[in-house]
Amino acid sequence: MSDGSVRTGRLAGIRVVSLAGTLPGPVAARRLTREGADVVRVEGPGGDILRAVAPALVDDLTRDQETLQLNLKDAAGQDRLAELLDGAHVLLTSSRPAALARLGLTPESVAQRWPRLAWVAIVGATGDRAEEAGHDLTYQAEAGLLASGTELPRVLLADLSCAERVVTEVVLSLREVELHGTGGYAEVGLIESARDLGEPLRHGLTGPGGVLGGGSPSYNIYPARSGRVALAALEPHFWTRTQELLDVEGTHEALAEAFLERDAQEWEAWGAEHDVPVVAVR
Structure with missing residues (x-):
């Protein structure tokens, strides 16, 4: 923590570096913080775009976290990130794999330098679709969660359910490190999160007349x-x-x-x- 105090909780002693902006990553990071993890949030030089439209929400999401603004496109910023990862247990990201690769962050390079680091990556869809662009609205639309097809959702279901999956994946990855000594790379997909939320609908439980x-x-x-x-x-x-x-x-x-x-x-x-x-x- 930035104030030097010692955190307590079930994840006390776990240090997280989060490059994940907008909503799913910060919501997950807040959960980890509340469980005692020490979270360092890394933003670009312009800050998080969410702060421009919902500053109070960002303040709530980042409470009790250290926030740094780094330009990861230059050597100094990348060196500072490497220093942070040297002492970290978990890395959270939400950029597309190609963008992270341009910063030198690939599953292979990270595993080689930080073999015990658990990297949990938020992507639009896992696997071959990881480079596709999208946001909560498109994921809900694809999963059939928009009730009318004309009104915007009041709850960002894909984002928030994905955040919960990220927390679960972090805990499982830390367990993997404990058991086998290696971290690794895991993807959590927003579209998969949205589709699972739609399972009761697909089985007729919540559809019209269900x-x-x-x-x-x-x-x-x-x-x-x-x-x-x-x-x-x-x-x-x-x-x-x-x-x-x-x-x-x-x-x-x-x-x-x-x-x-x-x-x-x-x-x-x-x-x-x-x-x-x-x-x-x-």
Whole structure:
């Protein structure tokens, strides 16, 4: 840490150098920081482009991390990066392999100089598609996660799920070093992350008419007297209790009529009181 204090946590003593900007890499790095890892964030001379549009988010993501701005295209910047990697356990990147290769960072060169370093690379897609350009929107579109096909997603699902995979891959790579003494190179793909999120949809669970897609009255959104409520009474005991307390038959129509009797916030308080999973839609 830049203030010289000693970190504690399950990853205390692990030093991470992150070249991964925008969102997936910083979200993963924050998770590692919160688990006790010492993270050094390396930005280009112009800083992270995310700071221009969401500075408060960047501040939150990089809290308790050291941030350096290096020009990795010149010798001095590359030498400083090498010094950082000399003492690191993990390297995070999110640039395309060809761009990293121009900086002298290839799986072969890194393994030769830093054999115990665990390099986790965020790419658009693993393998032959690693050079393809894209962002969360294109990955969600390809994975079929855009509900209407016309509205932009409110949650960056590919980015955030990829970040979780990165944390998992870091822990697995550190375990590999512990067991076998060598680090290695692992890719985490954004499109693969998005596709796995779409698995329930592909199996009909969340699509139109599916059990979690509006087909079941026990798992649905209903208008209230003001606002809307989300009901998720899937388990039999929750579903039976909901019908008994509302004194209704378990149909969409009956529930829709019942929920019009109170405001959404009132229903949320009612649900908490009676142990029924219903909340106001924010």
